[in-house]
Amino acid sequence: MKTQVLIIGAGATGTGIARDLALRGLQCLVVDKKDVNSGASGGNHGLLHSGARYVGSDFEAARECADEGQIIKKIAPHCVESTGGLFIAVEGDDENYIADFQSSCQKCGIISQPVDLHDAREMEPNLSKHLIAAYAVPDAAVDPFMLSLDNVAHAQQLGSSYLRFSEVSGFDIHNKKIECVHINNTRSGETFDIHPDWVINAAGAWAGRITQLADIPVGVLFSKGTLLVTQKRLSQRVINRLRQASDADILVPGGSVSIIGTTSVRISDPDDIWPTVKEVDSIVEEGAQMLPVLEKTRYIRAYCGVRPLISQPGAADDRNVSRGFALMDHEEHGVQNMTTITGGKLTTYRLMAEKTANLVCDRMGVSVPCKTHTTPLPSTTDGRWTEPGLTPQEWMQHSRSQDVMLCECEMIPKSAIDYIISNMRSKYGTVDLPGIGLRSRVGKGPCQGTYCSERIASYMVDRGDINGEEAVNQLKGFLQERWRGQRPLLWDIPMIQSELQEAIHCGFLNLDGCLQMKKSMEVRS
Amino acid sequence: MNTTNDYCDVLVIGSGMAGMAATFFALTRGLKTIQIGQSCPLQFYSGFFDVMAVHPVKDTTTWENPWDAIVQVCKDIPQHPYAFLTKDQILQAFSAWFEFLEQLNFPYHYIQNQNIAAITPIGSQKLTHAVPKTTWKGISSMMNHQKALLVDIDGLKGFSARQIKETLQNVWPDIETARITFPGTTGEVYANHMANALESSDIQKKLIASIMPRVHRVQCIGFPAILGMHHHQKVCENLEKLLGKPVFEIPTLPPSMPGIRLRNALTHGLSQKGGKLYQKAIDFIEPDGKYGFIAHTSNQKIFAKNIVLASGRFMGKGLIAQRTAIKEPLFDLPVYQPEHRGEWHHKHFFNQEGHGIHQAGICVDQSFRPINPDGKIIYDCLYAAGTILAHNDWMRHKCGAGVAVASAFGSVKHVAV
Ligand SMILES: Cc1cc2nc3c(=O)[nH]c(=O)nc-3n(C[C@H](O)[C@H](O)[C@H](O)COP(=O)(O)OP(=O)(O)OC[C@H]3O[C@@H](n4cnc5c(N)ncnc54)[C@H](O)[C@@H]3O)c2cc1C
Ligand SMILES: Cc1cc2nc3c(=O)[nH]c(=O)nc-3n(C[C@H](O)[C@H](O)[C@H](O)COP(=O)(O)OP(=O)(O)OC[C@H]3O[C@@H](n4cnc5c(N)ncnc54)[C@H](O)[C@@H]3O)c2cc1C
Numbered sequence: 001m002k003t004q005v006l007i008i009g010a011g012a013t014g015t016g017i018a019r020d021l022a023l024r025g026l027q028c029l030v031v032d033k034k035d036v037n038s039g040a041s042g043g044n045h046g047l048l049h050s051g052a053r054y055v056g057s058d059f060e061a062a063r064e065c066a067d068e069g070q071i072i073k074k075i076a077p078h079c080v081e082s083t084g085g086l087f088i089a090v091e092g093d094d095e096n097y098i099a100d101f102q103s104s105c106q107k108c109g110i111i112s113q114p115v116d117l118h119d120a121r122e123m124e125p126n127l128s129k130h131l132i133a134a135y136a137v138p139d140a141a142v143d144p145f146m147l148s149l150d151n152v153a154h155a156q157q158l159g160s161s162y163l164r165f166s167e168v169s170g171f172d173i174h175n176k177k178i179e180c181v182h183i184n185n186t187r188s189g190e191t192f193d194i195h196p197d198w199v200i201n202a203a204g205a206w207a208g209r210i211t212q213l214a215d216i217p218v219g220v221l222f223s224k225g226t227l228l229v230t231q232k233r234l235s236q237r238v239i240n241r242l243r244q245a246s247d248a249d250i251l252v253p254g255g256s257v258s259i260i261g262t263t264s265v266r267i268s269d270p271d272d273i274w275p276t277v278k279e280v281d282s283i284v285e286e287g288a289q290m291l292p293v294l295e296k297t298r299y300i301r302a303y304c305g306v307r308p309l310i311s312q313p314g315a316a317d318d319r320n321v322s323r324g325f326a327l328m329d330h331e332e333h334g335v336q337n338m339t340t341i342t343g344g345k346l347t348t349y350r351l352m353a354e355k356t357a358n359l360v361c362d363r364m365g366v367s368v369p370c371k372t373h374t375t376p377l378p379s380t381t382d383g384r385w386t387e388p389g390l391t392p393q394e395w396m397q398h399s400r401s402q403d404v405m406l407c408e409c410e411m412i413p414k415s416a417i418d419y420i421i422s423n424m425r426s427k428y429g430t431v432d433l434p435g436i437g438l439r440s441r442v443g444k445g446p447c448q449g450t451y452c453s454e455r456i457a458s459y460m461v462d463r464g465d466i467n468g469e470e471a472v473n474q475l476k477g478f479l480q481e482r483w484r485g486q487r488p489l490l491w492d493i494p495m496i497q498s499e500l501q502e503a504i505h506c507g508f509l510n511l512d513g514c515l516q517m518k519k520s521m522e523v524r525s
Numbered sequence: 526m527n528t529t530n531d532y533c534d535v536l537v538i539g540s541g542m543a544g545m546a547a548t549f550f551a552l553t554r555g556l557k558t559i560q561i562g563q564s565c566p567l568q569f570y571s572g573f574f575d576v577m578a579v580h581p582v583k584d585t586t587t588w589e590n591p592w593d594a595i596v597q598v599c600k601d602i603p604q605h606p607y608a609f610l611t612k613d614q615i616l617q618a619f620s621a622w623f624e625f626l627e628q629l630n631f632p633y634h635y636i637q638n639q640n641i642a643a644i645t646p647i648g649s650q651k652l653t654h655a656v657p658k659t660t661w662k663g664i665s666s667m668m669n670h671q672k673a674l675l676v677d678i679d680g681l682k683g684f685s686a687r688q689i690k691e692t693l694q695n696v697w698p699d700i701e702t703a704r705i706t707f708p709g710t711t712g713e714v715y716a717n718h719m720a721n722a723l724e725s726s727d728i729q730k731k732l733i734a735s736i737m738p739r740v741h742r743v744q745c746i747g748f749p750a751i752l753g754m755h756h757h758q759k760v761c762e763n764l765e766k767l768l769g770k771p772v773f774e775i776p777t778l779p780p781s782m783p784g785i786r787l788r789n790a791l792t793h794g795l796s797q798k799g800g801k802l803y804q805k806a807i808d809f810i811e812p813d814g815k816y817g818f819i820a821h822t823s824n825q826k827i828f829a830k831n832i833v834l835a836s837g838r839f840m841g842k843g844l845i846a847q848r849t850a851i852k853e854p855l856f857d858l859p860v861y862q863p864e865h866r867g868e869w870h871h872k873h874f875f876n877q878e879g880h881g882i883h884q885a886g887i888c889v890d891q892s893f894r895p896i897n898p899d900g901k902i903i904y905d906c907l908y909a910a911g912t913i914l915a916h917n918d919w920m921r922h923k924c925g926a927g928v929a930v931a932s933a934f935g936s937v938k939h940v941a942v
Contacts, residue, residue, distance in 0.1 A: 468691030
């Protein structure tokens with residue numbers, strides 16, 4: 001297989017680069033060892049930063065966010081909910097930090113308006129009674145799945161391609177050039193080669209592992225952040241704690257839910273990440289200082305992502321270092337056709353893509369300028385089912401009485417699943433239950449997939465998409481992925497829900513056991 | 526609102542399998558019995574009567590003989606509810622229970638000393654001990670490698686004949702499938718609506734019209750569990766007459782007809798036996814020097830000499846999970862539980878050993894009276910039965926219904942009046 005540019009990683013950065021280069025007329029191939037947004041881009045807060053969060057620690061990052069936030073709102077309005085944001089402090093918070101906040105914002109070009117405390121509580125009734133300061137900033141919420149899916153889809157429309165389940169496992173380097181990239185299909189186990197002119201390593205936290213394959217040492221440390229999704233939306237705006245960045249100080253609304261987080265925990269393996277009970281408890285307790293309702297509200301899921309930290313000795317708190325991005329040209333390391341881009345933020349993905357594409361185009365002798373800051377991101381159908389509440393609207397509008405609701409929590413009918421399946425089929429040739437989960441709200445409602453996973457699996461067997469055995473394996477895989485996010489939140493109603501789930505899947509369907517009895521068993525009677 | 530007073534020898538709290546069985550055993554003993562249950566958990570029940578099939582859970586060792594399994598479990602887990610009963614007592618409980626179900630026109634089939642591999646709606650197999658007769662016919666056809674026609678229905682979610690056929694292909698190679706439209710329906714259909722509709726012989730005829738041409742090629746015909754609501758046996762007999770072949774059912778995802786029928790049959794049968802069954806919540810209970818306990822509902826005061834607590838786990842609300850601890854809400858009984866929430870659930874949902882939380886529950890002595898950590902009986906006339914009991918992971922051992930009935934028997938046996 002040949003391609004002009006091979007992009008490793010289908011997160012916000014990799015997919016953003018693919019679109020950027022495709023708009024400049026280059027042909028790219030994006031590969032991901034899992035699927036779109038299976039790294040940090042699928043495990044983040046979904047906050048389109050106004051930049052105000054960074055005014056106390058990193059002026060440059062603050063400014064970048066301020067500019068990029070504006071651009072994303074313009075080019076991809078369908079991915080953004082312009083909620084606005086509040087920074088609030090409660091009794092006991094650092095008065096000096098509060099005093100400097102507004103002028104720091106000003107220096108970075110961020111508009112922050114003081115808000116009367118009484119008004120603030122009227123705007124957001126769930127805020128603590130112990131407010132001592134409040135400022136309004138232009139924060140927003142962004143749907144990272146829609147963003148990346150639309151970036152890939154647009155790149156594909158422009159002639160580029162995307163392969164999922166394709167893990168880069170090695171390079172053949174001759175005369176200081178990568179000639180061949182070995183790919184391992186993580187589903188089938190098959191291997192194949194790609195011959196690219198240029199390789200872009202956009203593997204996020206895994207970037208160091210990729211450079212290692214080319215014998216280039218890049219020290220990457222891993223910091224895990226955990227987030228909790230509430231069942232109800234708790235605020236209209238993004239709520240930030242007005243203090244030096246710390247645990248559980250941002251609440252981001254999105255559609256019908258809210259997300260509170262995050263934590264920051266050093267870990268050693270980015271592939272082995274779990275939201276823990278300890279983190280959940282700390283998020284609930286810390287978060288409740290801003291919004292006491294967080295103590296009582298129902299949570300439906302916890303998840304986490306990994307921030308890559310390009311090693312900087314001496315930094316005390318992982319949250320406060322290198323939120324900026326690292327763009328590395330590897331010529332100096334003895335590989336002439338490879339570039340690494342890692343770190344940064346979702347908010348600045350476009351800028352990161354632009355800078356990377358500029359460098360690569362420059363080196364490849366392509367002189368077409370970047371277009372992504374002005375060319376609107378087309379809203380494709382690939383991303384549309386990820387938006388909470390969209391499917392019901394579609395369904396109601398068409399009001400198809402023939403249709404069957406496969407997922408009742410998120411109101412996803414058979415016809416939507418048909419649509420997603422045929423779309424996946426035409427793009428990748430294969431379909432799978434986790435892939436459908438990624439491209440829709442399946443399994444994301446209060447029942448967390450207890451019923452819909454089984455129904456969709458059996459529907460897929462019915463359609464001939466997968467066989468009976470695959471259905472069982474995919475069902476187990478899907479439930480385990482959901483479980484990762486349920487496990488630390490199982491008290492109150494979610495505990496009841498999870499008991500029902502286990503009663504059905506283990507008690508009744510025996511998915512924990514051996515599903516087929518030995519021959520001796522069947523004939524004895 | 527007016528409150529009424531009620532008096533009884535035994536108040537059974539819970540209308541799940543354990544509550545039903547406790548009510549039955551108490552009435553059989555001639556005791557004045559009231560049952561109060563808030564929800565209808567039996568509608569989630571598949572109809573499979575598990576006794577004991579897997580132990581040790583961590584090795585997923587399966588047992589062909591449930592009694593051998595029980596002996597081993599009692600050795601390894603001396604606090605398991607079965608360990609408080611002899612084999613004879615358990616047998617006595619089960620045979621009385623199955624006899625009662627037979628009387629209620631809800632016959633069960635089992636093979637003495639043997640577990641059987643039941644068929645689930647995804648085509649997996651599960652070891653259980655006894656199943657309703659119409660479920661059994663499918664299992665026996667499978668064991669005998671008969672040719673079968675398996676029917677599924679347009680708009681019935683989570684039940685695909687093709688999936689069952691494919692998953693079972695190694696153990697039951699001769700399945701044909703047929704998809705039919707349920708008479709008079711379009712779009713989504715529900716098992717309970719179809720079960721009700723099928724009580725009409727007109728609908729029965731219409732249902733099978735489209736499969737008639739294929740019936741001569743097979744030896745039996747399987748359906749999702751929709752064959753009748755109140756007259757299940759009769760519906761099956763009619764269909765067998767029309768088709769000229771045996772019919773069988775495979776339970777659907779819950780709520781499932783075998784469970785709904787069982788609930789209906791038991792509610793009716795226990796009332797007939799003289800039980801008073803109410804569907805409502807008990808708000809609180811006070812111990813009473815004279816009567817034992819006074820239980821309060823929204824409009825009732827129940828003076829009970831004894832209470833059998835069959836209030837279930839989290840689903841039943843017999844146990845409540847707070848963020849920091851698990852509580853028993855009615856008596857605030859001590860709950861055996863892992864030390865902190867981090868140990869409640871394993872990282873892997875299908876973890877072989879099961880989850881720590883499922884060891885949690887109420888500890889009882891040999892007489893099924895709740896005890897405190899020192900082994901002291903908490904109330905002389907309080908008993909506990911069913912899934913609320915500690916050291917009883919029914920989902921992994923596959924022993925839900927069996928433990929419910931056996932422990933109900935054990936509790937009621939010790940009730941003194
Ligand atoms: C907890 C948390 C909260 C955050 N919140 C916000 C926020 O609110 N706002 C914001 O702007 N930013 C936020 N960020 C930062 C933002 O999520 C990331 O900067 C951004 O998603 C990084 O995208 P990426 O594409 O560079 O990396 P990733 O999304 O991690 O993508 C890397 C991809 O590479 C793939 N890959 C790895 N190895 C291989 C291989 N060998 N072969 C093929 N593919 C491979 C992975 O599967 C993965 O999909 C947050 C980050 C975290 C961790
Ligand atoms: C999905 C599912 C599948 C199953 N599959 C199988 C199977 O394949 N094989 C098998 O053997 N068993 C199966 N079971 C059944 C399981 O065995 C039974 O749930 C269990 O054995 C009996 O539970 P229980 O009666 O102890 O409690 P529950 O069934 O939970 O009943 C508790 C009862 O107590 C009542 N209650 C609690 N607190 C109060 C209060 N304050 N006031 C009034 N009422 C109260 C509740 O309303 C409820 O009626 C399944 C169950 C479920 C849910």
